[in-house]
Amino acid sequence: MRILRLFKILSVAVTYGLDEFVFFHSSAATARAVTRNLLFWRRFTEPRGVRLRRALETLGPIFVKFGQALSTRRDLIPLDIADELAQLQDRVPPFPGEQAKTMLEAIYGRPLDSVFAQFDTTPVASASVAQVHFAILKNGREAAVKILRPNVHRAIARDVALLYTLAHLLERWFSEARRLHPVQVVAEFEKHLGEELDLMVEASNASQLRRNFSDQRLLIIPEVFWDYCDTRVMVMERMAGTPISQVDLLRSKGVDIPKLARDGVEIFFTQVFRDGFFHADMHPGNIQVADDGRYIGLDFGIVGTLSNTDKNYLARNFLAFFRRDYHRVALAHIEAGWVPAETRADEFESAVRSVCEPIFDKPLHEISFGKVLLRLFQVSRRFNMEIQPQLVMLQKTLLNVEGLGRDLDPNLDLWKTAKPFLERWMSEQVGWRGLIRALRHEGGQWVTVVPELPRLIHRALTAPPESALRQEMESLRLQQRSLQRWLTGVLVLLGLLVGMAFALMWLVLQGGY
Numbered sequence: 001m002r003i004l005r006l007f008k009i010l011s012v013a014v015t016y017g018l019d020e021f022v023f024f025h026s027s028a029a030t031a032r033a034v035t036r037n038l039l040f041w042r043r044f045t046e047p048r049g050v051r052l053r054r055a056l057e058t059l060g061p062i063f064v065k066f067g068q069a070l071s072t073r074r075d076l077i078p079l080d081i082a083d084e085l086a087q088l089q090d091r092v093p094p095f096p097g098e099q100a101k102t103m104l105e106a107i108y109g110r111p112l113d114s115v116f117a118q119f120d121t122t123p124v125a126s127a128s129v130a131q132v133h134f135a136i137l138k139n140g141r142e143a144a145v146k147i148l149r150p151n152v153h154r155a156i157a158r159d160v161a162l163l164y165t166l167a168h169l170l171e172r173w174f175s176e177a178r179r180l181h182p183v184q185v186v187a188e189f190e191k192h193l194g195e196e197l198d199l200m201v202e203a204s205n206a207s208q209l210r211r212n213f214s215d216q217r218l219l220i221i222p223e224v225f226w227d228y229c230d231t232r233v234m235v236m237e238r239m240a241g242t243p244i245s246q247v248d249l250l251r252s253k254g255v256d257i258p259k260l261a262r263d264g265v266e267i268f269f270t271q272v273f274r275d276g277f278f279h280a281d282m283h284p285g286n287i288q289v290a291d292d293g294r295y296i297g298l299d300f301g302i303v304g305t306l307s308n309t310d311k312n313y314l315a316r317n318f319l320a321f322f323r324r325d326y327h328r329v330a331l332a333h334i335e336a337g338w339v340p341a342e343t344r345a346d347e348f349e350s351a352v353r354s355v356c357e358p359i360f361d362k363p364l365h366e367i368s369f370g371k372v373l374l375r376l377f378q379v380s381r382r383f384n385m386e387i388q389p390q391l392v393m394l395q396k397t398l399l400n401v402e403g404l405g406r407d408l409d410p411n412l413d414l415w416k417t418a419k420p421f422l423e424r425w426m427s428e429q430v431g432w433r434g435l436i437r438a439l440r441h442e443g444g445q446w447v448t449v450v451p452e453l454p455r456l457i458h459r460a461l462t463a464p465p466e467s468a469l470r471q472e473m474e475s476l477r478l479q480q481r482s483l484q485r486w487l488t489g490v491l492v493l494l495g496l497l498v499g500m501a502f503a504l505m506w507l508v509l510q511g512g513y
Contacts, residue, residue, distance in 0.1 A: 005162050009059060016055040017044050049084030056085075057093060061152060062159040062193075064088050064128035068283050086245070086284070094131050097121030100147050107230050115228070119145070127285070129156075129196055129301065134238060142238040143225060146199060153197055160190050192280070196301030199234040205300040206236065212275045218263050219295045241288030241296040247408060255293045261409035265417045267295060268401045272394065273311055273425045280304040282400040284407070304394055314394075315426055322419045326353045339383050351379045 012018075044051065056067040067088045101112055101121055108115050118136040124144075125132040129152055133145045167182035195201045203224045210221035220239070228235035242250055244260075251257055271278035279286075281302040288296040306314070313332065320328040330349040333339045339348060405412045 005158055012055050012058050014042075016051040016058075017042060017048070018052065018055055020048060047080065047084070049078075049081040052081060053084045053087060056088065060155045060159060061128040061149075062156060062163075068128070068285070088128070094123040094126035095149060097123060097133065099150065100131070100133060103147060103150070104145070104233060107233055116143075116145075125285075127299070130199070135235070137225065137228075137235075141225075143228075143235050144222070144238045145228075146202075146234045146236070148197065148199065148232045156193055156197065160186070160193065192302050195303075198231050199301075200229060200231050202299075202301045203229050203234045203236070205303045206234075206297075208277060209271075209279065209297060209300060209303075212271070212277065216294065218270075219267050219297055220290060221297050221300075239288060239296050239298065241290050243284060244287045244289050244295075244404065245284040245407065250289055253291055255289060255291075258409045258412070260289065260293060260295075261405050261412045262417050263293075263295065264401060264404055264408070265412075266421060268397070269418055269421050269425075272306065273315055273422065276306040276308070276311055278304050278306075278394070278397060280394075280397045282397055282404065284404065287404070304397065306394070315422055318418070319422050319426060321356060322422070324353075324357070326350075326356070343383055348383055351382065355379055 046054075053067065056063040067085045098121060100123070101119065104115070104119075105112050112119055115138075116135040117138050117140070120134045123131040123133055130146050130148045133147070135143045135145050137143050163186045164183065167186045170182045195205075203226070206221055207224050209219075210223065213219045213221060222237035222239050225235045225237070242253065244250075247257060250260070268278070268282075279297055279300065279302075281299060286297070286299040288298065290296055317329055317332055320326070320332065326349045327345065329352050330345045333348065334341065334343055334345060
């Protein structure tokens, strides 16, 4: 089955002349000439961008998603190709509206006119996995109805199986590929695809993001109408906005474009570092702008999550980069185990400096994160750096944010926009605010844990198996560390109170004189 799919991919590539993209370099002139002579009957009248887009549409959802990601990287691919691939964001050929109506009636188990007061069979958007129709609920509220494409599960499962085959072959035959963990990366991709194919998961993602940005100061998330949702259909509030890619129209409406670019950066860093829960599919087809300049988020099938450890590690590295503290960057990578423990910090520091130093103090239009990442990849290969599969979505989203920022305001200074936010976040995490938060969260726990410490210590010391002893000692060490933080916080607070009392007494005495 996988062999047949591989032949299908090769057949589509030949049919649409995609070998032109493989043998474009002058060093491949011989291969290009041989291919042209072997396939002499082909005649192409359509531009290369159109052929590439049609090939990706023919190959199915995973390839469409690949084209969507490429469309945001106008600094890495020619503009004619980027413009054509941009149509994949929300203009994939739709399936018939009547078929969508039939599918919905099967899901709800009753005629559609008994569910909605009005349903428009003409889709307003069509993407790789689903398409959207407008409707009006019985209570009069306007809604957007998202429904999965027919047989999409089967098509994606087929291509994911092929990706697993390629990943296993890479790990088996190429030692360099093992460092990139291709099988784990495919597994991570499969997990997110599985969530994207369950619209109840997407609905819950939308609900979480709406709650995270409940003030709606920068970002508006549509309300989910849960009574109408199913694993195959999601019904939400209909939003009115302008696609973020239509910059001239936004400008004519009085939207402050430079502020819009800065707000986008703040929204991204807020999702990542405050919430650890971020929209991981931020291409222009999923973002609109309200007339008052606020962002409108759409399509929540792919989200990323980060643990507190990941957030702290990333924040420290971002700040170290912004401050050009490459020694701190090198130490953070070694301490986190991302590079081997025997790596010399000074050598890794020098390598990171050679990549990052040239890009500072430049506006965004003079910086290509794609090229920087390629250079960092070369450096990481030299030091046997481990690629972290759990951060793949974050890396992809960062590239999407860069592409959006570049389109909105080429002069955006990403460093100056992000640095104050990260410094404030770090202050809240590790400063006195972080101490108070830790005391509030852990204080109650230690009221019950402290009396048990003697028994835990005795158990750890008398446990005969070495493995059990290690586990108990590790547990004890973590509890003691937490207790030390708690006691330190109490002492600090007591010291502050005593200091304030002495200061107050001194002021009273001064007033008495």
